[in-house]
Amino acid sequence: MYILYDIGGTNMRLAALKDLQTFGEAVHIKTPQNFDEAMKQFSQTALKLADGEKIFGVAGGVPGALNHDKNSLYHSPNLTGWDGKPFQKVLSHALGGAKIFMENDTDMIGLGEAAFGAGKGRNIVVYMTVSTGVGGSRIVNGKIDPAFWGQEPGQQIIDPSDRLYDPGTLENYVSGGGVERIYGKPAYEITDAAVWDELAKWLAYGLHNSIVHWSPEIIILGGSMMTKQPGISLDAVRGHLRKIMKIFPELPELTLVGLGDEGGFYGSMQYLQVKRDAGEIA
Template sequence: MYLLFDIGGTTTRIAISKDGRQFVEPKYVPTPASYREGLDALIATGKHFAGDKKIEGVSGGIAGPLDAAHTTLANSPHLPDWVDKPFKRDLEKAFRCPVYLENDAAFVGLGEATDGAGRGFGIVAYVTVSTGVGGVRIVDGKIDRNAYGFEIGHQIIDINGPLCATCAMPGHLEEYISGTSLERKYKMRPSDITDPDVWRESARVLSYGLNNVMVHWSPELIILGGAIMRKGPREFFQQTRDYFEQTVKIYPKLPRVERSVLGDIGGLHGALVHLNQSLEKYRT
């Protein structure tokens, strides 16, 4: 029995894998603002799912950058009460088994690269436009080695741009196109925004972000996912792809840009893939 989770800025998904290969219908709960409540819910759900069986591994993503040892959330505008709490240790104490934590976007990207739109590709860049903006580089089915995590939402698009709500530095990508910033700017839920100019402009700004992803990460495939990308108008994806082609001129040929295909459970797929990779190392 393995416990998988994906703690997003808004929604948490929890699932159990009995065999380490598949997981059952995930449970969705709103992510509690309180760390204690979130931890208790996770432990209670895990124990309820497991019944009298032992949980042998726990793996999950959480919205925000982690500390270097992947034991706690290091910073988060969406979940401030979770920051610096001993999350890994608390889960180890509750389940008495190995626990693996990762940035949520990194696990979604890993899931998409291995079980979703990226199957068969060696170097995949995953970009999510959701409550925030994030991404990950996946190489040969693994999260690429990194010292501090990937934070492409905080790349600078305009040095004279508005201050990022998270870092208070100018012109970060997330400040233009994340669900949080669209909602703040247009005073409505992003899914209610129908003005085509808003989406066209968002697509244009995102294509600059993808230009930077391309020149730094050199992927064979770029996958676009996240709630805003999935639930926004269909043209948002197509326009992003078109602007990307108009923006990136340094290469004779560009990689494919595809939509994510695993819906909102990509993070659970990634958590399971990572759990298997980590347990293999742990056991040898």
């Protein structure tokens, strides 16, 4: 028996995985800001999902930067009460010695899209989410690309003049949170097509940087700013990228997510499959 999880600042979801091939229906829980209470609810839910079976491995994504050993959150903007707390140790003890694996949530979604979704069959995949914030990950040959501190393409500077916001990062210019700060209203209330085209252009600048740094075969875009309407047009982003890109003869494929809200679970399943094949879990 294995357990998958997807933790957000508001909710966390857990699902049972028996055969490393298909997972069951997710259980949703409000995410406690208090770490001890969160671990209590997590472990109780996991044991209930296991229904008496031994849990060999637990894997999932968390919203924030991890420490180098990947056993606790270094910093999570929405779960500050979890920072530095022994996530891996506490859960392993509560779940009978199960192996606990944690990764950044964006990395897990990217892994899921690369293995089972829009990037299936591609060797180098970039996943970018444009939602309340902006995050991204690079998946190479079915594995999360190693990084010393993690991958944060949303923090790249795309406007050193800071004309719209200081600092002029991709996240501050195209995320839902950034758009609301700049324009004074939620993104879903903006109906001016010129604004949305401007957002597509800023996003194209950021994607251009990711392309020349990471050289992917495909870029998969997700998050509410891309998948909901009104939203940033994929065609508009592609058009701006064609004008900007000079160094490479062609652009990587640009597409939207294929797994909806389940990308993190699929990524966690792939992660456990790799760990089992490497002999790290039973």
